[in-house]
C-alpha cells in the first residue's frame with residue numbers, strides 16, 4: 001500500500017491573479033526542494049491561468065474548486081472540464097460542503113460533476129462530511145456512506161482509481177475545531193471499508209482519503225500520523241505561503257504508519 005501524501009490548499013473565494021502570483025513567488029522560494037508529499041493548489045477560476053503558467057515547470061499540482069457537468073453550451077456563468085484542463089488543472093473539488101449548503105448542490109448534481117470530471121481526464125476530489133447535528137446524533141457513518149453511494153453512483157473500478165476522497169466534518173470547517181486524529185481516523189476507516197465492500201480491497205488500498213476542517217501547521221502531524229489519513233485539505237491556513245509550507249513540511253517529515 002503506497003499512497004503518496006496529498007496536501008491540498010483550497011483558497012475558496014480568495015486571491016486575485018496578482019495575489020496568486022505573489023503567493024507562488026513566496027511559496028516556491030520556501031519550497032525550493034521537492035519533498036515526499038504531492039502538493040495541490042486550488043485557486044479560484046480567475047487565478048487558474050496565471051497559476052498554471054507559474055507552476056508549469058514545478059511538481060506542484062493545480063486544481064479547480066468547481067466544474068460544470070456539460071462539455072459546452074448555454075450555461076451562463078459555468079466552467080467546463082476542458083477549460084480547466086487547458087489552464088493546467090489536473091484536479092477538481094466536487095461536493096464541498098459550501099457548495100452543498102450555500103449553493104444547494106445535491107448528491108445527484110455532484111455525481112454528474114464527478115463523472116464529467118474524470119471522463120475529461122481530471123481527478124475529482126469528492127468531499128463528504130456530516131453536520132454537527134448528525135455528529136451529535138451518532139449518524140456519521142450513515143451520512144458519509146449515503147454521500148459516497150450517491151456521489152459515486154455509476155462510477156466503476158476504473159473511475160474510482162482517479163478519485164480522491166476528502167472527509168470534512170462540516171462543524172470543523174473554518175471553526176478552529178478539528179475532529180481529533182483518532183476520530184478522523186475512525187471515519188476515514190469507515191470510508192475505506194465502504195470502498196472495499198463496493199469496489200474491492202485493492203481499490204480501497206489504493207484510494208487516497210484526506211482529512212479537512214481547520215487543519216493548521218500544528219495539528220497536521222497528528223492527523224497525518226493516522227494509518228488511513230493520506231493527506232489534508234486545507235482552507236484558511238493555505239492562504240499564507242509560510243503557513244502552507246509549514247503544513248507541507250509537517251506532512252513530509254512524518255513517516256506515518
Ligand code: PGA
Pocket residue numbers: 010168172173174175176212213214215233234235236237
Ligand atoms: P478550513 O477549510 O481549513 O478553513 O477549515 C477547509 C475546507 O473547507 O476545505
